[in-house]
Amino acid sequence: MAESFKNKKKKINKVMIICFIMIILCSVMIKIFYDKASSPVSLYNPKNVNIEIPSGSSTTKITNILKENGLIKSKLVFRYKVKTEKLDGKLKAGKYVFNTGMNLEEILSKLSSGGKDENVIKVTIPEGFELKQIAYRLDEIGLVDEKRFLELSKDIDKFSDKYTFLKEIPEGYSLEGYLFPDTYEMNINASEEEVIETMLSKFEQFYESNLKKKVEESSLNLNEIITLASIVEREARVDKERSIIAGVIYNRLRIDMPLQVDATVQYALGERKEKLLYKDLKIESPYNTYLYKGLPPAPIASPGAESLIATVNPSDVDYLYYVLKNDGSGEHIFTKTYEEHLKVQTKK
Numbered sequence: 001m002a003e004s005f006k007n008k009k010k011k012i013n014k015v016m017i018i019c020f021i022m023i024i025l026c027s028v029m030i031k032i033f034y035d036k037a038s039s040p041v042s043l044y045n046p047k048n049v050n051i052e053i054p055s056g057s058s059t060t061k062i063t064n065i066l067k068e069n070g071l072i073k074s075k076l077v078f079r080y081k082v083k084t085e086k087l088d089g090k091l092k093a094g095k096y097v098f099n100t101g102m103n104l105e106e107i108l109s110k111l112s113s114g115g116k117d118e119n120v121i122k123v124t125i126p127e128g129f130e131l132k133q134i135a136y137r138l139d140e141i142g143l144v145d146e147k148r149f150l151e152l153s154k155d156i157d158k159f160s161d162k163y164t165f166l167k168e169i170p171e172g173y174s175l176e177g178y179l180f181p182d183t184y185e186m187n188i189n190a191s192e193e194e195v196i197e198t199m200l201s202k203f204e205q206f207y208e209s210n211l212k213k214k215v216e217e218s219s220l221n222l223n224e225i226i227t228l229a230s231i232v233e234r235e236a237r238v239d240k241e242r243s244i245i246a247g248v249i250y251n252r253l254r255i256d257m258p259l260q261v262d263a264t265v266q267y268a269l270g271e272r273k274e275k276l277l278y279k280d281l282k283i284e285s286p287y288n289t290y291l292y293k294g295l296p297p298a299p300i301a302s303p304g305a306e307s308l309i310a311t312v313n314p315s316d317v318d319y320l321y322y323v324l325k326n327d328g329s330g331e332h333i334f335t336k337t338y339e340e341h342l343k344v345q346t347k348k
Contacts, residue, residue, distance in 0.1 A: 037074035038081070038104045046101025053115065055093040062091055062111070071098050071107060078104060087112060124183040125199070127304030128233045130267070131176045134302070144192045152192050153179075163200050165207060168223040170297050177226045177299025178203050206305065214312035227295045229303035229311035234263035237330030242310035244334060247317040257320065259289035267300040 040046070049069050053062055059082050066072045081104050082088055091108075094115025098107060123141055125134055131153055139146035152158065153175040160166040166178065179196065180203040186195060207215075207222075215222050228249055236242040252259050266272045268285035281288070287296040303311070321341035322332040335341045 033074075034077055037072075037077035039073070040101045040103050041070055041073060042100035046099045048097055048099045050095070050097055052095045053091070053093045053111070057091075057093060059088055059091065066107065069098075070100060071102070072104065081108065119188050120185050121188050122183065122185050125179070125181045125302065127181045127307065128301045129181060130301050131174060131179065134179055138195065143186055143188070143190070144195055149192045149195070150174075152196055158193070159196065159200060162197070163204055165204065165222055166200075168221050170223065173298040175200070177230050177302055179302055180206060181302045181304050206308070210305070210309060211312055218312065223298065224295055225311055226303065226308075227297075227299045229307045230299035230301045231259070231261055231263060231295075232311055233303040233307040234266075234301055235261060236307065236310075237324075239306050241332060242307050243313055243315040244317055244319070245322065245332070246311045246314035248319050248322055248334070250314050251318065251320055253294065256293055258293050259295070261289045264289045264296050264300055267296075 049071055051065055051069050051071070053065065057065075059079060063072070063075045063078050063082075066078065067075050072078045082091070085108060087108060091111040092114035096110060096115040098110065102110075121141060121143060123138065123143065125137065129137070132150065135144065135146045135149040135153070138144040138149060156166055156169055156173075156175065159175070166175070169175075169178075175196065179199040182199075182202055184198060184202075186198065190198070211222075211225070215225055218225060220228065228246065231249060232242050232246050236245050249259060249261075251257075262276050264287045265276055265280055265283065265285075268283050268287040269280060273280070281290045284291070286292060287300065289296065317334070318336055319334040321335045321338065323335075323341065323344055325331050325333060333344050335344055
């Protein structure tokens with residue numbers, strides 16, 4: 001009986017060893033299969049493949065498209081990889097250019113980032129652009145009709161019900177300063193009105209998050225804040241000076257001193273001259289801050305985020321003057337008195 005028990009124990013041990021070996025072998029085989037299936041279809045002779053993932057495609061449909069186009073070796077492994085990476089439902093539609101030398105990691109990374117949508121056009125509106133420059137750039141890429149865009153930009157009532165902050169713009173003026181400078185992705189078939197609303201929505205988002213509370217606490221209304229910020233945008237060339245220049249402008253307003261800002265005269269002239277002539281300073285315009293005290297009636301450009309934030313957070317300085325350095329740095333020399341200002345100009 002003891003012999004029989006020993007024989008049974010030996011058989012059980014032998015079965016366990018065999019099972020263990022089988023498990024090891026299976027694991028090795030699965031690992032080899034997984035690694036092979038995850039590797040590129042054609043590492044040494046890769047070819048580009050153009051595919052399109054339709055909107056709303058499931059993981060199964062995307063898997064089938066990739067397999068049909070010879071980009072993956074195993075549908076099972078691809079779906080397993082999607083699940084373990086928690087990318088189910090996160091792979092994006094669009095047009096892609098893959099190549100057969102890409103492994104699963106690279107393919108999934110690209111699908112997660114998104115492909116190119118030919119119905120979408122990307123455009124960047126730089127800080128400091130005037131309305132006419134924005135219209136020209138958008139027309140240049142075929143997104144809007146320049147004339148129609150500018151006409152709509154003068155029709156404040158068309159947008160003020162939806163964007164109530166526009167009600168502070170004085171009658172007879174345009175959306176100058178309120179079309180937020182940023183990089184946009186627009187539908188190629190968007191109307192001029194839709195393009196304007198996209199940019200106004202971006203402004204509204206920034207205003208609500210960064211400006212509203214400060215504007216409510218300020219002695220200036222929103223239109224005056226945007227106007228001041230547009231001057232800061234055009235005058236400042238380095239970010240660290242934006243709040244200082246804002247402080248100088250506030251100081252001049254506080255003592256009822258003419259702002260005498262060249263950028264406002266350039267706006268009145270309709271051109272950005274490198275150097276203003278004496279006769280330019282006499283142009284009859286409410287934007288001529290050499291002739292008229294206080295802020296211009298409306299913005300002179302689209303201020304960016306840095307200038308807007310600097311305007312509602314001006315530096316506590318006692319400067320009244322500034323002049324551009326000659327060293328190409330874009331920085332200014334700030335002074336408190338006119339005498340100091342003249343000395344600096346003489347040295348230049």
